[in-house]
Amino acid sequence: MVNRGQAHTLEAVVAALLLLSSLVFALQITAVTPLSASTSNQHIENQQQASAAGILSIASQNGDLKRSVLYWNATGQRFHNGTINGYYTETMPTEFGRSLEEAFGDRGIAYNVYVTYTEPDGGVVRDEMIYRGEPSDNAVMASRTLVLTNESRLRTEELGLGPQIDSDNFYAPDIEDGGYHNTIRVEVVVWRI
Amino acid sequence: MADLNGRRTSRGGERAQIMLVAAFVLAVTFIALAVMLNSVIYTENLATRGEDAHGSEAIAYRADMAAGTERLIEHVNENQTGESYDDHVANLTTSIAAMDNGTAPIVATGGTRTKVSVMSVTRGTRIGQFNTSRNFTDVGATTDWELANSIEGTRAFRINITDSSQLVEEDLISFLGGSLDPFTVRVDDGTDDWAVRIYEDDTTTDVIVDVEGGGECVAGSDPEIDLTAGTINGEPCGPLSFGDGVSTPYSLRYEQADQIQGNFSLVVDSTSFTSSHYSTDEDTPFADDGAIYAATIYVLHESADHVYATDAEAIPGENDA
Numbered sequence: 001m002v003n004r005g006q007a008h009t010l011e012a013v014v015a016a017l018l019l020l021s022s023l024v025f026a027l028q029i030t031a032v033t034p035l036s037a038s039t040s041n042q043h044i045e046n047q048q049q050a051s052a053a054g055i056l057s058i059a060s061q062n063g064d065l066k067r068s069v070l071y072w073n074a075t076g077q078r079f080h081n082g083t084i085n086g087y088y089t090e091t092m093p094t095e096f097g098r099s100l101e102e103a104f105g106d107r108g109i110a111y112n113v114y115v116t117y118t119e120p121d122g123g124v125v126r127d128e129m130i131y132r133g134e135p136s137d138n139a140v141m142a143s144r145t146l147v148l149t150n151e152s153r154l155r156t157e158e159l160g161l162g163p164q165i166d167s168d169n170f171y172a173p174d175i176e177d178g179g180y181h182n183t184i185r186v187e188v189v190v191w192r193i
Numbered sequence: 194m195a196d197l198n199g200r201r202t203s204r205g206g207e208r209a210q211i212m213l214v215a216a217f218v219l220a221v222t223f224i225a226l227a228v229m230l231n232s233v234i235y236t237e238n239l240a241t242r243g244e245d246a247h248g249s250e251a252i253a254y255r256a257d258m259a260a261g262t263e264r265l266i267e268h269v270n271e272n273q274t275g276e277s278y279d280d281h282v283a284n285l286t287t288s289i290a291a292m293d294n295g296t297a298p299i300v301a302t303g304g305t306r307t308k309v310s311v312m313s314v315t316r317g318t319r320i321g322q323f324n325t326s327r328n329f330t331d332v333g334a335t336t337d338w339e340l341a342n343s344i345e346g347t348r349a350f351r352i353n354i355t356d357s358s359q360l361v362e363e364d365l366i367s368f369l370g371g372s373l374d375p376f377t378v379r380v381d382d383g384t385d386d387w388a389v390r391i392y393e394d395d396t397t398t399d400v401i402v403d404v405e406g407g408g409e410c411v412a413g414s415d416p417e418i419d420l421t422a423g424t425i426n427g428e429p430c431g432p433l434s435f436g437d438g439v440s441t442p443y444s445l446r447y448e449q450a451d452q453i454q455g456n457f458s459l460v461v462d463s464t465s466f467t468s469s470h471y472s473t474d475e476d477t478p479f480a481d482d483g484a485i486y487a488a489t490i491y492v493l494h495e496s497a498d499h500v501y502a503t504d505a506e507a508i509p510g511e512n513d514a
Contacts, residue, residue, distance in 0.1 A: 006208060010215045017222050024229050053249065060257070116302070118295045124302055144253055145299065147261025147292055149268045176291035178284060179268035183261070183296040 044192065045140045051103050052111070052142035052188040059096040060144045068096040068129075069115060069146055069184050071155045074169035079129065080157045086171075087128035094159065097130070100188070110135075110193045116185040117172035127171060129186070139191035148181040150174070251494035251501035254300070258309050261292050262490050263509035267349075270319050270460065270484045278316055278483035285485060286311050300494075308493040312504055317486025318466060321458030324476040325355040329376065329450035329457060331470035332477045336451045340459075340478075341466040342444035346486065347435065349510025350420040350459035352378075352391075357400050357414040359454040360393040375403075376453040378420065380436045382443040387436050389420065391453060408432035421459075421510060460510070462486045 059065035071080055071094055078086035081093065091101040092113075104111050113130040154162035154169065165181060167173040172182040265288045269281050276284075293309040300307045320340055322329065331338045354360070365371035375392035388405040398414035402425060410430035412418075418425050423433040436443065445461065464482040471480040487508040494501040 007211065010211075014215075014218065017219075020226070021222070024226065028229070028233065053253075057253070060253075060260075116299050118298050122298055124298050143250075143303075145257040145261075145296060147257070147264055147296070149264045151264070151268055151271070175295050176288070178288045178291060179265055179272065180288045180291040180295065183292065183299060185299045 045138060048104075048109065048190045048192070049140040049142055052140070052190050055096075055099045055103055056142055056144045056186065056188060059099060060146070062095075064095040064099070065144060065186060066146055066152070067155050067159060068092060068094040069148075069186065070152060070165070070170075071159070072170055073157070074154060074163075077171075080155075085128070085131075088130045089132060090130075092130055100130070104190060108193055110191055112189045114187040114189070115171070116187065117182050118175055120173055120175045126187075135189050136191045136193075139189050141187055141189045143185050143187040145183055145185045147183050148172070149179050150181050151179070152181060247496065247499060248501070250305070251499065254307065254494045255492045255501075255503060255505050258292070258296070258490060258492050259505040259507045261296075262289060262309075262488055262505075262507035265289060265292065266485050266488060266507060267509050270481075276483065278485075281483055281485050282314050285314065285488060289488075289490065303496075305494060305496040307495070308491070310491050312489040312491050314485055314489075315462060315487040316464060316482075317460050317462045317484050318464050318480050318482045319458070319460045319484035320466075320471075320478065320480045321456070321475065322478045323456050323458075325353075325456060326454065327476065328359070328452070328454050329447050329478075331450075332472045333469070334451075335470070337446065337448045338450065338470050339444055339446040339467065340470070341461045341463050341480075343442040343465040344445055344461045344463040345441045346462035346508075347380075347445065348421050348460050348462075348486070348508055350435065351457065351510075352418045352420065352453075353456040354391070354400060354415050354418070354453065355455040357393050357398055357416075359452065360391060360400065361449075361452050362393050362395045363401065364395040366390075366392060373452075374449045376450060377448040379446050379448060380439050380443050381446070382439045382441070385439050387439045389433065391418070402430060402433060404432040404434075407434070407437070415455075419510075460484055460486055 056065065059068070071092070073080045078084070079088060079092070082088050088097070091097045091105065100111055100113070110132045111130065112128065112132055112135060114126050115129050116124060116126045118124055148165065150164060152165050154165055156162045163169060172184055174181050265285060269284045269288070273281060273284060289309060289311050293307070296309070297307050318341060330336050361373050361375040363369060365373045367374050375390045377388050377390045379386055379388040390403045390405065392401055392403070393399070394401060394411070400412050400414060400416050401409050402412065402418060403409040408431070410425055410432060412425040416425050420433065421435045423430055423435065425433070442463070466480055468480070471478050473479055487506060489504050489506050492503055492505050
């Protein structure tokens with residue numbers, strides 16, 4: 001009997017694998033629903049993306065997005081009270097910033113906000129508005145575009161109306177002679193930490 | 194085949210074959226399990242992905258471009274007064290092409306091709322007065338006068354009261370027992386009419402915006418009233434639903450226009466008005482019939498998984514909050 005130990009061990013392992021395979025097979029033949037258990041966190045990503053898109057929609061609709069994009073300190077060449085690099089590392093003192101903070105801030109979710117615009121030579125520039133670090137592989141992105149005309153005015157620190165934007169006092173240059181100034185795409189990148 | 198009975202005496206090699214086969218079986222099984230697990234994750238991933246092929250992105254793009262077009266229409270109307278309607282349309286077309294050129298490279302970074310172009314433009318008349326210390330009478334000081342007629346639509350109708358004390362006080366108003374009539378904006382299609390009366394509370398400096406047969410809203414002194422958006426100082430006013438129950442075309446008139454002081458501006462979808470009411474000076478009522486009322490743009494949003502092409506209407510101030 002002693003010298004059959006190895007064979008018995010193998011037999012046990014094979015039996016265990018057989019059971020496991022039956023279990024996996026049984027799981028596979030049941031319908032896959034969005035609520036089936038898996039190691040994937042796709043639901044969470046979808047949820048985060050929907051939240052970010054919702055916040056952007058609301059901000060775009062009620063003007064908060066425009067106010068935030070124009071919340072620029074022309075003399076300091078950065079967003080009002082932003083860091084020396086031009087962007088915020090915590091949150092932004094506008095309604096849009098507060099909405100993001102309320103939605104994600106205290107839920108272990110980090111977010112970056114970028115502004116993308118076109119240069120007169122056709123190149124595309126992406127600047128940070130809120131930057132909290134390098135996004136993970138599971139980050140999701142939502143974006144809205146905002147068209148600025150020459151009538152658009154910078155916002156003061158208290159969100160009052162400042163001077164009209166031009167190529168000198170605003171980060172996005174005036175890329176055309178007529179009333180059109182530039183298009184800003186606001187991207188919100190969200191990921192779990 | 195190896196002898197499994199173990200009668201052989203050479204103990205080292207007696208089970209080599211079975212061990213080898215077992216090792217192969219194990220290796221294949223583990224690979225099969227890994228593949229299966231992967232497929233489970235992949236199926237989950239597919240199952241939970243949106244099925245709308247990024248439709249929301251395309252819809253958001255359409256809304257953003259329509260909003261941009263609205264801003265460009267406002268720019269053309271406000272900055273090129275005195276120019277002809279054809280010049281305005283040409284300017285708008287150029288600006289929209291520029292907007293397309295400025296936006297396309299940004300969206301292209303996400304693998305999406307976009308196109309915006311002008312389909313059609315609706316001509317209208319921009320009426321206003323930008324003198325903060327004048328009442329709303331016409332250039333000849335007529336108090337009851339028609340701003341325009343044959344109107345198919347009105348947008349961005351804003352009244353900014355600069356001195357509420359010029360309004361009639363509530364206790365003096367005829368329909369409330371007094372003898373005076375307050376400032377009234379009347380929309381009339383010949384059969385039905387809709388009117389809003391603006392007057393002052395008799396004890397405070399509050400301004401009352403009273404829709405005839407509809408209810409009223411109360412605001413503080415010197416409010417900014419947006420009649421077409423239905424807001425006072427940006428706050429929604431329920432009864433203020435411009436032209437409710439009146440069919441198009443309609444006429445628009447001011448009554449007792451000497452009982453109010455401030456600025457007003459509006460754009461109507463009509464070029465029919467009596468020019469003697471107006472001058473070219475923006476300190477008195479003026480009318481620019483070369484203005485753009487609305488524009489229809491063609492929007493294309495195309496990527497590997499969808500093609501979305503549609504027309505979008507841009508009517509600035511029609512639904513602004």
